[in-house]
Amino acid sequence: MNNNNNNYLTLEYIFITSMLIALSGMILIYAVSYYFAYDGFSLVEGSFIQLIIFMITLLSTSALLFLSLKKYTAVTAIKYIKKRYYVGGIFLLTAVFIFLIDVFMHAVVDQTLSVRYAEMMMFVSKHYHQPMGKSMEQISRIPFVVQNALIIIAGLLFGNVLSVVLFNRYQKEKSSNKLQIIS
Numbered sequence: 001m002n003n004n005n006n007n008y009l010t011l012e013y014i015f016i017t018s019m020l021i022a023l024s025g026m027i028l029i030y031a032v033s034y035y036f037a038y039d040g041f042s043l044v045e046g047s048f049i050q051l052i053i054f055m056i057t058l059l060s061t062s063a064l065l066f067l068s069l070k071k072y073t074a075v076t077a078i079k080y081i082k083k084r085y086y087v088g089g090i091f092l093l094t095a096v097f098i099f100l101i102d103v104f105m106h107a108v109v110d111q112t113l114s115v116r117y118a119e120m121m122m123f124v125s126k127h128y129h130q131p132m133g134k135s136m137e138q139i140s141r142i143p144f145v146v147q148n149a150l151i152i153i154a155g156l157l158f159g160n161v162l163s164v165v166l167f168n169r170y171q172k173e174k175s176s177n178k179l180q181i182i183s
Contacts, residue, residue: 009075010072010081013068013071013072013086014086014089014090014093015093016068017064017065017068017090017094018089018090018093018094018096018097019097020064020068021060021065021090021094021097021156022094022097022098022101023097023101024060024064025056025057025061025098025152026098026101026102026105026145028056028060029057029145030113032052032053032056033049033053033113033117033144034113036049037112037113037116037117040116040119040120041116041117041119043120043123043124043127046117046120046121049117049148050148053148053151053152053155054151054152054154054155055155056155057151057152057154057156057159058155058158058159058162059159060159061094061155061159061162061163062158062159062160062162062163062166063163065087065159065160065163065164066163066166066167066170069083069086069087069163069164069167070167070170072086073171083164087160087163087164090160091156091157091160094156095152095153095156098145098152098156099145099146101145102143102144102145102146103146105143105144106143106144107143111140113144114139114140114141114142114143114144114147117144117147118139118140118142118147119140121139122139
């Protein structure tokens with residue numbers, strides 16, 4: 001019975017961390033994107049939006065996952081699962097939450113961001129004589145974050161790796177400081 005409670009507590013940490021990463025990342029991504037799309041994406045804004053989305057995803061994921069790992073390992077009542085399963089679960093659940101938030105935003109709240117982003121992509125493709133292959137109507141029906149799915153998944157993946165590396169370094173520093181204090 002106690003083992004099941006520990007598993008539920010681990011799942012709770014995974015769920016809460018994934019939800020926080022998805023919400024914070026999506027709020028920042030939408031804030032920057034709507035700011036850029038307010039008057040239509042310029043060529044410079046359109047060029048940098050993917051880099052900005054990647055950096056937002058990377059930084060929010062690595063910071064929040066580092067804090068989650070720190071808090072998770074500090075709780076003594078949990079029978080810990082391996083870090084790779086914990087981080088992998090957070091990666092998958094965060095990707096699902098981001099997709100669901102984006103589909104909700106696109107279907108219920110507003111579709112103008114997808115349309116303006118698709119217009120900017122069509123302008124760039126015509127400007128550089130690179131046909132996109134799909135019409136703007138088809139592209140604009142795709143939710144904004146789904147249009148940038150590869151960038152977001154890469155940001156999540158690198159953010160997870162960065163947070164684990166930072167957390168491992170933090171644990172080594174913490175244990176070496178304890179050893180110095182005892183000596």
